[in-house]
Amino acid sequence: MSEETPAAELDERSWSDAIDMYERRATIAKVTGREHENWVLDLSTLMHGDTRDARGWRTVDIWEGELERLDEPSYPFVVPPQVIATGAWKPYLQEIPRSQALRFLVALSTPWIDVTKKPDFEECREDLEAKARVILSRFPEGSHFYANTGRDSDVRDYYQRVSGWNSFSVRTFDFGLVLVSETEVGMVWSFR
Secondary structure (H helix, E strand, O other), X not given: XXXXXXXXXXXXXXXXXXHHHHOOOEEEEEEEEOOOOOOHHHHHXXXXXXXXXXXXXXXXXXXXXXXHHHHOOOOOEOOOHHHHHOHHHOOOOEEEOHHHHHHHHHHXXXXXXXXXXXXXXXXXXXXXXXXXXXXXXXXXXXXXXXXXXXXXXXXXXXXXXXOOOOOOEOOOOEEEEEEEOOOEEEEEEEEO
């Protein structure tokens, strides 16, 4: 099955099945409605953990209800509000094409956020890519995808070890993908 194969029909069940690949990881995977022309403000809402899915669908948030989040609503994120509110975020996130977003979604689901460390990757690759296509189907053509993996993110092979990133959090490693359509903003952010 190629990366261009269409996803299963998007509905609440297929969405839930797709984001299940992040359930056993230190990951936040959620989508909010796009309320601002400047979508980065909606990303800030997602990072503060104070939003539910725009469609009422399942989210994955390892810190939901945890003390760290109760004490600091943006935990584990620490990007200063002035960075988010202004254009200063641009060096932190680089736009990547849909094909790269698919591979990055798969990588974000693997141990150590490194496909090369997943011994059975070739056996489960097709299933992981199918789940990633479901996630991407929520963001139709014309959507934009942004990764925090530094320069050359748009040509990076996410099926190889990713060694560089722009940290947004207090965690040692954090890799994230932001998905932006005309109506919704989502993120899948994995930590190790």
